[in-house]
Amino acid sequence: MQKFIPYLVVVFVYLAVAADFWGAPKSPEKNAHLKLHSAMIALGLLVHGWLLHQSIFSTGFNLGFYESVSAILWLTVLIYWVTDRNHQLHSLQAFVLPPAALFAILPAFFGDHHLLPDADNTLFIAHVWVAMIAYSLFTFAALHAVLMAIAERSLHHKSTFISLPSFPPLMMMESLLFRIIGLGFALLTITLISGMWFSEEIFHKPLAFNHKTIFSIASWFIYAALLFGRYQYGWRGLKAIRWTLIGFVLLLLAYVGSKFVSEILLGR
Numbered sequence: 001m002q003k004f005i006p007y008l009v010v011v012f013v014y015l016a017v018a019a020d021f022w023g024a025p026k027s028p029e030k031n032a033h034l035k036l037h038s039a040m041i042a043l044g045l046l047v048h049g050w051l052l053h054q055s056i057f058s059t060g061f062n063l064g065f066y067e068s069v070s071a072i073l074w075l076t077v078l079i080y081w082v083t084d085r086n087h088q089l090h091s092l093q094a095f096v097l098p099p100a101a102l103f104a105i106l107p108a109f110f111g112d113h114h115l116l117p118d119a120d121n122t123l124f125i126a127h128v129w130v131a132m133i134a135y136s137l138f139t140f141a142a143l144h145a146v147l148m149a150i151a152e153r154s155l156h157h158k159s160t161f162i163s164l165p166s167f168p169p170l171m172m173m174e175s176l177l178f179r180i181i182g183l184g185f186a187l188l189t190i191t192l193i194s195g196m197w198f199s200e201e202i203f204h205k206p207l208a209f210n211h212k213t214i215f216s217i218a219s220w221f222i223y224a225a226l227l228f229g230r231y232q233y234g235w236r237g238l239k240a241i242r243w244t245l246i247g248f249v250l251l252l253l254a255y256v257g258s259k260f261v262s263e264i265l266l267g268r
Contacts, residue, residue, distance in 0.1 A: 004108055007104060038081070048074050061116045067107050068256075072132055073099055080093065127191065130191055131191040137180055138251055152237065226243040
């Protein structure tokens with residue numbers, strides 16, 4: 001039972017902050033709880049990060065399905081926490097923290113050993129973490145796009161399925177979205193190129209064009225088209241939101257979907 005206490009602390013912190021925000025006054029920027037929220041999220045990140053370090057590095061480089069998703073969401077919360085300090089994206093914690101709470105505790109119950117080969121190869125480990133950061137940035141971008149969609153509807157006085165205390169200015173949200181996507185796209189490009197190289201160097205076979213590779217490349221083209229459309233034609237609003245979410249779904253199928261099928265459904 002003792003080993004579950006740190007996991008429960010993370011879940012409590014993430015869910016408590018999200019729940020308190022949902023019940024916050026309509027002007028959260030004047031809410032004294034926001035500094036407390038930031039401090040609590042920092043605490044959750046520290047404990048969550050320590051748990052991930054224990055589960056991933058205690059027996060080599062263990063990166064099974066639950067550990068992978070938990071790490072991606074840990075990075076997503078970290079990106080949110082850093083970004084919020086400069087851009088006041090308080091509303092986004094209502095989307096970021098609940099899934100992070102769920103997947104923070106799952107490795108305690110379902111964690112398994114899926115050791116990666118060549119764990120002593122620094123470049124290969126760097127490739128894995130660059131990929132994880134890229135997925136986290138796109139996760140953040142997708143959640144941010146959902147928030148933008150709700151903000152767009154609220155701006156036009158349309159009903160939404162949820163009601164949040166406030167939204168940042170849409171122009172600021174849009175600018176931040178494309179900065180995040182631009183950075184994620186650069187890291188995804190590095191991931192795809194280095195993945196081809198490691199496939200030859202470590203596994204001694206060319207990159208296999210399976211569903212993981214195909215979905216990853218399709219996602220790359222979607223984000224490339226979105227960034228080109230933004231630069232060339234000034235794409236914004238709902239068009240940008242739709243392309244962001246389509247690219248994220250493809251990326252989700254490429255990485256999380258493939259790991260779920262191979263490790264959870266097929267038990268490999």
